[in-house]
Amino acid sequence: MRTLVGDAHIALEGDLGDLDFSHISGAIYGATATIHRESPDSETMIVLPLEHETIELILDQVLAEGRVLKKIAAIQIEKSGDVEFMAGDYFHRECVSVGPAVPEPFLQELVRRGLIRGYMPGRQAQVSS
Numbered sequence: 001m002r003t004l005v006g007d008a009h010i011a012l013e014g015d016l017g018d019l020d021f022s023h024i025s026g027a028i029y030g031a032t033a034t035i036h037r038e039s040p041d042s043e044t045m046i047v048l049p050l051e052h053e054t055i056e057l058i059l060d061q062v063l064a065e066g067r068v069l070k071k072i073a074a075i076q077i078e079k080s081g082d083v084e085f086m087a088g089d090y091f092h093r094e095c096v097s098v099g100p101a102v103p104e105p106f107l108q109e110l111v112r113r114g115l116i117r118g119y120m121p122g123r124q125a126q127v128s129s
Contacts, residue, residue, distance in 0.1 A: 001058070002055060003102060003106050004050065005050055005051060006050075008049075009050055010048050011045060011046070011074075012048070012075055013044070013045045013075075014074065018071075019046075019061045024054055027047070029044070029046055031047075034078045073090055074089070084098060084100075085097075087116055091115070093117045093118030096118070
């Protein structure tokens with residue numbers, strides 16, 4: 001989130017019923033022109049402004065009690081009109097994709113911290129296509 005903050009939005013999909021984002025202005029329930037639903041089975045989708053003043057508010061809700069891996073099926077981050085990060089299917093390694101604004105060392109750190117299971121480096125993804 002901090003890598004892409006500013007002129008950005010984060011979308012969360014899944015079982016979000018116990019998350020409370022009412023204190024974040026600009027929250028949108030459902031898809032937007034840029035961010036589309038990734039998990040057709042998810043109960044809820046919310047798109048939140050991703051700015052310096054909203055990061056901690058979002059993290060307080062998302063990280064409490066292990067919600068990321070248990071209740072959130074997909075996360076997308078849009079910056080300046082382009083989806084730059086997408087982790088779908090409960091963060092399965094084949095369902096993590098990034099745009100050019102996300103550096104590979106950042107992805108390595110997400111794997112190390114257990115926030116995503118893995119990713120396919122751009123050069124490997126190109127060979128697999």
